[in-house]
Amino acid sequence: TRVSILLQSESTTIVIDISPEFKYQALKNDINKIDAVFITHAHNDHVAGIDELRIYNYKQKIKIPVYGKEDTLEEIRQRFSYIFKQTQEGGGKPQLDLINFKPYKKIKIGDFSIMPVEVFHGEIIINGFIIDDKIAYLTDCTKIPEPTFNLVKNLDTVIIGAIRIKPHSTHFNFSQARDVIRELKPKKAFFTHISHDMTHNELVSEYSPEITIPFDGLTLPI
Numbered sequence: 550t551r552v553s554i555l556l557q558s559e560s561t562t563i564v565i566d567i568s569p570e571f572k573y574q575a576l577k578n579d580i581n582k583i584d585a586v587f588i589t590h591a592h593n594d595h596v597a598g599i600d601e602l603r604i605y606n607y608k609q610k611i612k613i614p615v616y617g618k619e620d621t622l623e624e625i626r627q628r629f630s631y632i633f634k635q636t637q638e639g640g641g642k643p644q645l646d647l648i649n650f651k652p653y654k655k656i657k658i659g660d661f662s663i664m665p666v667e668v669f670h671g672e673i674i675i676n677g678f679i680i681d682d683k684i685a686y687l688t689d690c691t692k693i694p695e696p697t698f699n700l701v702k703n704l705d706t707v708i709i710g711a712i713r714i715k716p717h718s719t720h721f722n723f724s725q726a727r728d729v730i731r732e733l734k735p736k737k738a739f740f741t742h743i744s745h746d747m748t749h750n751e752l753v754s755e756y757s758p759e760i761t762i763p764f765d766g767l768t769l770p771i
Contacts, residue, residue: 550573550574551569551595552566552568552688553566553568553571556661556680558661559660560660562581562582562583563584563586563661565586565678566589566688567598567602568594569594569597571598571601577766582608583602583609583613584659585613585615586602587615587665588615588616588617588622588676589676589678589686589689590617590621590670590673590675591620591625591628592689595689596625596628599615599632599645600629600632600642600643602615602643606641606643606644611644612644612646613644614646616665618676622647626647629643632645651665652666652667653700661681662681663678664679666679666685666697667694668687668690668692668693668694668697669691670691670719670720671718675689677690677697677701679700679701679704680771682704683704683705684704684706685707685708685709685735687701687709688741688742689710689720689742690710691718691719701735702734703734703735704735705736705737706735706739706769707733709721709726709729709730709738709739711727711743712742712744713743713747723747723752723755723756726740727760739760739761739763740752740760740761749762
């Protein structure tokens with residue numbers, strides 16, 4: 550399924566990106582509430598499941614806070630315009646509170662601290678996140694600018710996008726992502742946003758144990 554992560558403590562649940570398979574992911578992983586959503590950028594594979602948030606409005610009786618940078622939020626307003634217009638609702642529509650964040654400013658949500666950071670996704674700037682000063686989540690990137698690089702170096706964990714064997718114009722390939730991990734020197738490293746160029750076993754054989762190759766539903770203790 551398309552890339553997304555869930556942060557969960559006893560009292561707080563945060564989702565980063567709402568993939569097209571979000572309903573399936575939520576059912577499979579027993580996501581019973583959501584306190585906030587953070588969006589890296591508004592490409593389809595990261596926001597297409599946003600309509601499925603409406604069940605959480607129904608269950609929790611609140612608007613769901615959705616955090617993103619301003620151009621990301623504006624694209625959500627345009628692409629999902631029915632959500633923000635006075636329209637016939639029928640079975641209902643998501644009730645969202647879109648909140649603009651600034652890069653490199655920490656946001657406290659329940660038990661978690663989330664810092665948006667900037668990375669290059671080809672020629673555009675999108676967001677990664679540093680969670681609790683321990684974990685960097687850097688999907689969809691081709692370059693990490695110096696302010697971000699300095700913050701994510703020597704962390705406990707780095708999760709980085711690595712799409713395929715061949716070079717790509719808007720994503721690190723496997724060897725580029727491995728080179729970046731070697732510069733960042735985290736205690737643990739994970740690839741994400743992986744295509745189907747190689748099987749899971751082939752990737753494990755090639756890159757493990759230096760880099761962990763994850764799978765759908767992988768759970769990591771924080």
